[in-house]
Amino acid sequence: MHQALLVPDIFLEILSHVNHILNPSSTSEKALARKSIAALATTCRSFHEPSMDFLWAKVDQLEPLLGCVTRLHSLIYFSGPMRQYSWSKGIEPLSAQEAHQFLRHSARIRSLNVPSDHFFHLLSVVPIEKCVFPRLQSLTWRVSTGKYLNLFMSHTLRRCSLYEVNEDLKSIVTRCAALQHLSITFDASTAESLSLLSDSVRLCKQLSTLSCPALDWAAWKHLSNIPTLVRVAIREVQCYSSPPRLRIVSFSKFLNVTALSFRVYSAAYIVAVMQHSQFPSLVELKMETDLMSLAEAEGLFCALSPLSHSKACQTLQQFEITITSFGPRFEYHQGSSFTAIPHLFCFTQLQTLRLVCRFSYIYLDNDLLLQAMSNWPHMRTLEIEGSSLHPSTVTFRGLFKAIRLCPRLHTLRMFIDPADTKIDFNQKRHTSLNTVDFDTFSPVSDTAAVAQIIFDVLPCVDQVNRFTMHTKEWDEVNTHLTSLKAAAEYRCEQAYFEL
Template sequence: MTMHHALLVSEILLDIFAHVNTILDPSSYGEISVARKSLATLATTCRTFHEPAMDLLWADMHGIVPLLGCVTRLHPMIYHHHAGRYTWYSEGIGPLCEHEVPQFLRHAHRVRSLQIPFDNHFHLLSALPIKTFVFPRLLSLSMAIHPAGYLHLFILPTLRRCSLSLIRPDLKLITAYCATLEDLSIKVSSQSTADELSLLSDSIRMCKRLVTLYCPPLDWAAWKHLSNLPTLLSVAICGEVRCPLDTDNFIFTHFLNITALSFHVTTASYVIAVMRNSAFPSLKEFKMVTRVLPLEDAEQLLHVLSQCQTLQHIDILSRDQRVPEPSDSSLTPITQLLGFTHLRTLQLAFPHCCIRLDNHLLLKAMSSWPHIRSLKLEDPLLRLATITFCGLFTALRQSPHLHTLHLLIDALNIDIDSQAESFQHTSLQTLDVRTSHIVDREAVAYILFTMLPSVESVIHGSSGRHIRYAWQEVNRRLQSLKSSAVLGRCITGAAAGC
């Protein structure tokens, strides 16, 4: 059989093989995927297919067992009883001999992405020369563990992405030697010591081309360094703040190109200090998750955020209800967000975030956010809904693009006549009424049916059996109304056809 000429064009062949590499088989969990089996078959089909298929076959590796399987002595141990599964234990097996090293390295040059989930097999590599570049073209490295004495095997100048689970002394070796590192992620599972955080900050200051960074809290020196990186676009800070930032020794700094900031910390003080002493003229996304967020801290945070008029996405979360009552009842977080005219999504979920929220303020907010797509307001201390159906639909008139709304609604006192209203909001698809109480289920279902035609069913809170049952009944009636309307249109259409 003659090969089609199109398959001799390398670009076309690579596109075809790349598509083959995306084939998913949900039933093959823990086994060799359909994509890998297909690439292996293609590699043995002809010389033209061999190299591109083998490159893709070995490009993304989960552990080093497949490479060890290329060693003649180890191959039957790994595959004989496991039918293609990579579940193998190497305890008691001697390290590679000198003549076996080339077998192990046979396809290592093809590896672009490597995940190291455990270190059970690294003792087999003790025969490798110290300066051996095992993976000379490696671009991405993810290590759930840090094998002592073997890290040098994975540190290469080509490395672009690195994900680590510990702050180790050799972290400096990675950031100093990998000059082209663009994506650094350090996700520690336990509390970091002050020495570790100091080492982290020192290591970060060696990175010159970072684009994204995920790590525990940094000191001012590291923040200052990051402000000088024109490549940096996204920073995420996660962990307990061990050493408060000394704002007296920090020069106000501009982060010209950062578009996304995320903080997952115990309190908001660290975040407020960073935002207050910095400028982010390009910031579009801001997210903060804290353990405790008193209203006074939230007000300070929103005040410093108000300087970032470019923000499009804001997400602030803390559901801990052990916060003091606000000393000033006039505080209203939402009022500080009215200047964000570019806002697309807003989620506030912390105690008192809905304080003094009423129909008038909701209308004012929606009028200030003409591009809003998603609005989620979840006050864990709010027990009495202050937004009525009339206030809701008046506000929705100002937000034609809104598709997701999470808001406690007063569904007890129905203050709107849906039969007299002609307004429909066709964009809203997801409506979460939290734990709103309800009495007239039929009336509420009809309001939703006539004025929110794209809402298929209402999401409701799980607390309170009576509330759950009531909203389940609303959804049943809503579905019945929709089914009747579809049937009516079908009958009308059939009659018109006759």
């Protein structure tokens, strides 16, 4: 055996490579990967410990641990897929000796997913006040009860995902002082649960990422004082729930936050946070909200003004916003539009912009698109989608003139007016744009001409995707485009053989 295999880092790299090349996405491939690593563990003493550590590093459910108990092994692995959790019904709890078998590999586990409490009745012999996973670093807890939570409260815990909020949350953030990544997903339907959430977040000292329902302002203020925090995501689970009203008493500055996202049903919450906070290092901003009128949509974009007067103008690279309105406060006026795009001109480093407003027309014409592209020379992905009840005034001529200013643009999605097919065919080709989603508010009258335009100016576009409208016409465009490309390839082959 080569001496290099005795170097721990080299051997761990080999184990990672074995796990990677098998790509255990399916159950059978995952089983094959585990068998291969288990075989390495039995090869020699030098391979045993690192292989076993790698094999048990990530465990999904408690069943693999229970499978180490002789009495339960056949029930778990030979009961058939239909039984799943039901095999444990009526089974006697573990004895003291069986508890040692259950915990045989618990010290090796780094990542654990606990999706249910089906097996907890088997663990009555294990002292619930003692942590039996001393090296656990990541825990996903989908259980509503916290009775057995202490078993998993390791001082090494870095990442925790919870699907219920109760008093145990305070225990987690207090005992796990090294916690860096906290994700909380639950139905925040009561003021008490939201208050408990905010109080618990205020106990965190070393967070790097946080994903949770809406917080009160005291919690927001606390987060601004955590220098390690880089990502914050606010997610509401229940539709039309009411986030806490922010009683803002001071201004907060998040020095190192690079990614911020909201998915809430009240735009007022987003507006309050954005107007009273600074994010000088922000690179990624995502907002998704509902139940908005046109006036509220305008107010949401105006709330970005603090960002426009900060260093975020030079740092923001990705901006995504989705506004949908299907609730009782929806106010629709046919043909209504709002000028969202000029509010984003100041973010000159933008590389990705996704702007979706499904209840109103996002005003855009040739001149405005040209101005936008001149402000966003680094743009790579541009997706603008508004209501389908208003005609677009962006023509092919205006589009091609504008995208010349963004040489790295590779994805484009927008409405277009295909009526004007008179363009300069000597126009410089755009060679990076390869994914195009077009739609029109009226049928494409000359599908062959549109296909010729795309073929001449966008050589890397093989097919034009379409949103939902006029699919027949765009199918015809794609048919013509396929024929044009096939003919061009044939000419190239003929020219090659003539040489």
